[in-house]
Amino acid sequence: MAKKVPLSDAALELVARRFAVLAEPMRLRLIQALFEGEKHVNALAEEAGGTQANVSRHLQTLTQAHVLSRRKEGLQVFYAISDPSIYKLCELVCGSLEKQAAKQVEAFE
Amino acid sequence: MAKKVPLSDAALELVARRFAVLAEPMRLRLIQALFEGEKHVNALAEEAGGTQANVSRHLQTLTQAHVLSRRKEGLQVFYAISDPSIYKLCELVCGSLEKQAAKQVEAFE
DNA sequence: CAAGTATATGCGTATATGCGCATATAAAGT
DNA sequence: ACTTTATATGCGCATATACGCATATACTTG
Incomplete structure (x- = not known):
């Protein structure tokens, strides 16, 4: 297992x-909604505030x-998070953004 | 610190x-090159295989x-990785993709 | 088999963005 | 001041993709 190879x-x-798949707010909303567990399309569309068609497409992606x-x-079609790394991924990004925001605040103090 | 709030x-x-910032191959190449440490624009352009202009833009992004x-x-202008979360982020995604690839292989066995 | 419900998809449009080309800006040396 | 070197940027084009609208497909029920 070579680790340093580019x-x-x-x-x-x-x-x-x-x-790129994670780079759309609507998809992040859907993922966030699914953190609570498996849900079907209409429920997701309602919760995420999008049309059925659009949500269906994002779910496909x-x-x-x-x-x-x-x-x-x-x-009905139920969707659920199947890649557990998504949790940590989102946590990491959120944490990083929080630190950035904290730095911005410091600059005003 | 509320954690479960959407x-x-x-x-x-x-x-x-x-x-989205991490969703471009050229930018990933630049980040990967910078894993070795601080480098200047021309070195990065050569290493990543892009024009100076294009690399400069990506570095700006x-x-x-x-x-x-x-x-x-x-x-010269030297760039370096300033957000340490990038390392784990890339590791996470690579690990996840490796697992996916492994599953694909399983399907052929 | 017809009607209703849940989901998926074809199509057009608007917008975003990556890239190439030329050129501008900045700094150093002669 | 002029030239050279390193980097940044304005502009146009080509491509990708998110969304809305209408419609197709899949399944259930009467």
Whole structure:
């Protein structure tokens, strides 16, 4: 397991795409809503404040990126977080942004 | 410190922008190059394989996002990673992608 | 099989952004 | 002051993608 080898172009594209998937507020809202557990599309649309069509698309994007899992039950489709690293990822970014904000505040004191 | 409160729209936009900054292969290449330490623009352009102009722009984007710091010394400008969370962020994503890849392989066995 | 409900998708548009090219700015040496 | 070197930026183009609207698909029920 070589650790210091620079990532290949293909690998970098994958990483970039991963970040891109998380780079939309609406998708983050959906992920946040799913932190509470599995939910179906209409519930998510209502909670996240988007149209059914748009939410469905975003859910598709997240599922294709293996961030969410999809489970069909009768008429409804339930989505859930399938990649546990998402939790830490969001925590890390939030923490970093909080530190930044704290620094901004310092500058005014 | 309330932890379970959903993030505000403004906060989500910030998080999204943070991810967006990391969602470009060229910027990831620059970050990766800077893992070895502070470097100046031309060195980064050569190492990352981009034009000076383009690299300069990406460095600006990363600096405005407080991912990098900028230090001017004579004619040269040195950039360095200023947000330590970047290391873990990249590790997390790489680890997650490796697991995904491993699963793909399993499917063929 | 028809009607209703939940979800997905085709299409057009508006916006964002990465890149190349040329040029501007800044600093150092002659 | 002029030239050279290092970096930044204005501009245009090409591409990606988020959203709205309408419609298609899938499943359930009467």
